[in-house]
Amino acid sequence: xxxxxxxxxxxxxxxxxxxxxxxxxxxxxxxxxxxxxxxxxxxxxxxxxxxxxxxxxxxxxxxxxxxxxxxxxxxxxxxxxxxxxxxxxxxxxxxxxxxxxxxxxxxxxxxxxxxxxxxxxxxxxxxxxxxxxxxxxxxxxxxxxxxxxxxxxxxxxxxxxxxxxxxxxxxxxxxxxxxxxxxxxxxxxxxxxxxxxxxxxxxxxxxxxxxxxxxxxxxxxxxxxxxxxxxxxxxxxxxxxxxxxxxxxxxxxxxxxxxxxxxxxxxxxxxxxxxxxxxxxxxxxxxxxxxxxxxxxxxxxxxxxxxxxxxxxxxxxxxxxxxxxxxxxxxxxxxxxxx
Amino acid sequence: xxxxxxxxxxxxxxxxxxxxxxxxxxxxxxxxxxxxxxxxxxxxxxxxxxxxxxxxxxxxxxxxxxxxxxxxxxxxxxxxxxxxxxxxxxxxxxxxxxxxxxxxxxxxxxxxxxxxxxxxxxxxxxxxx
Numbered sequence: 001x002x003x004x005x006x007x008x009x010x011x012x013x014x015x016x017x018x019x020x021x022x023x024x025x026x027x028x029x030x031x032x033x034x035x036x037x038x039x040x041x042x043x044x045x046x047x048x049x050x051x052x053x054x055x056x057x058x059x060x061x062x063x064x065x066x067x068x069x070x071x072x073x074x075x076x077x078x079x080x081x082x083x084x085x086x087x088x089x090x091x092x093x094x095x096x097x098x099x100x101x102x103x104x105x106x107x108x109x110x111x112x113x114x115x116x117x118x119x120x121x122x123x124x125x126x127x128x129x130x131x132x133x134x135x136x137x138x139x140x141x142x143x144x145x146x147x148x149x150x151x152x153x154x155x156x157x158x159x160x161x162x163x164x165x166x167x168x169x170x171x172x173x174x175x176x177x178x179x180x181x182x183x184x185x186x187x188x189x190x191x192x193x194x195x196x197x198x199x200x201x202x203x204x205x206x207x208x209x210x211x212x213x214x215x216x217x218x219x220x221x222x223x224x225x226x227x228x229x230x231x232x233x234x235x236x237x238x239x240x241x242x243x244x245x246x247x248x249x250x251x252x253x254x255x256x257x258x259x260x261x262x263x264x265x266x267x268x269x270x271x272x273x274x275x276x277x278x279x280x281x282x283x284x285x286x287x288x289x290x291x292x293x294x295x296x297x298x299x300x301x302x303x304x305x306x307x308x309x310x311x312x313x314x315x316x317x318x319x320x321x322x323x324x325x326x327x328x329x330x331x332x333x334x335x336x337x338x339x
Numbered sequence: 340x341x342x343x344x345x346x347x348x349x350x351x352x353x354x355x356x357x358x359x360x361x362x363x364x365x366x367x368x369x370x371x372x373x374x375x376x377x378x379x380x381x382x383x384x385x386x387x388x389x390x391x392x393x394x395x396x397x398x399x400x401x402x403x404x405x406x407x408x409x410x411x412x413x414x415x416x417x418x419x420x421x422x423x424x425x426x427x428x429x430x431x432x433x434x435x436x437x438x439x440x441x442x443x444x445x446x447x448x449x450x451x452x453x454x455x456x457x458x459x460x461x462x463x464x465x466x467x468x
Binding site for chain 1: 410417432433
């Protein structure tokens with residue numbers, strides 16, 4: 001019977017602390033009954049090999065003991081969809097917050113492009129750790145809630161819902177909404193604003209190593225730029241909260257209109273650019289040939305902005321028409337359902 | 340399309356199992372899980388301790404691993420469906436289980452549900468044939 005004692009000892013090691021002795025006594029009683037029953041059947045004592053066969057058939061000690069545990073999962077099937085949804089929804093926001101913090105730190109703390117590249121590498125290298133910490137904290141939080149449900153916390157119940165409150169079909173409105181795309185768009189907008197704000201103090205962000213060549217050029221940016229620059233920055237900043245609003249599930253019905261407002265701000269930026277008559281002015285001592293070239297460059301760039309503005313206005317008009325049509329379509333469908 | 344409607348024995352299941360592979364095994368275990376509770380409750384209308392319960396279920400054609408059955412008995416007792424007591428029999432202390440009044444009520448409801456499902460499946464399978 002030494003094998004039986006060794007087996008029970010191995011099982012005991014993994015049994016839950018609460019009720020361990022009782023579980024073990026019951027297991028011993030059942031296994032001894034089985035051994036006795038087989039001995040009665042064959043009319044002799046079982047050999048060590050036969051006892052070993054019974055115990056091995058009963059199962060590996062750690063697996064046998066684990067089945068006496070009250071809970072075999074961290075997050076149960078009822079809570080899991082909520083956990084997964086929360087992870088999916090909040091992860092892009094973690095990426096956004098991390099990106100913004102790192103970029104701001106990079107711009108404020110970097111002296112040159114090489115330093116910035118080094119900081120960017122470090123930030124990317126640290127991100128897996130941040131993502132794992134976020135995942136770990138979320139999982140532990142939900143596991144704690146699962147464990148304490150019904151005792152420490154009230155049991156989770158699903159909120160009442162109605163099929164009539166579900167969002168309208170997005171397929172009829174063209175491109176389907178994507179949370180990841182919206183978050184990426186928001187990150188790019190924030191980075192763009194930070195980049196624009198950093199350019200006056202860090203011109204290498206605009207031209208890179210070519211910034212050194214600017215000093216020898218026979219022309220410079222027009223002084224009007226100081227006015228237009230801030231108008232553009234203001235419009236870009238105004239886009240950020242609007243893009244953030246498209247992430248809110250409660251405003252899903254207004255997403256089309258919010259996107260239109262963002263487009264309108266984009267058109268206004270081009271309007272500002274078109275108003276700039278001369279982008280570059282000559283510095284004293286510029287030759288006549290260079291002056292003539294400068295005029296051509298200014299005219300070419302101004303024409304380019306006018307073309308871009310024309311396209312943007314047509315695109316805005318088209319999106320506006322589509323939004324109005326979709327709204328009328330939804331209203332007709334709603335009335336048809338009510339009647 | 341035709342389906343086997345007769346009772347399938349354990350040995351027949353073993354044969355099918357190797358043919359169906361992991362997917363079949365996983366679906367079979369899922370199907371058995373609920374049935375085991377019903378079988379154990381049915382068998383415990385009479386008093387049994389773990390080993391004799393397993394033997395009686397096996398004799399009735401339903402093999403259950405000890406490592407599944409014994410923890411299941413404790414869980415059903417925790418849920419109030421079984422009562423148990425330690426008693427000496429054949430010079431050895433054993434833990435005897437039987438249905439509690441609440442267990443008996445739940446068993447009747449589950450059995451009715453089982454019969455409804457069984458009837459429905461039979462009707463569906465016969466219609467398909």
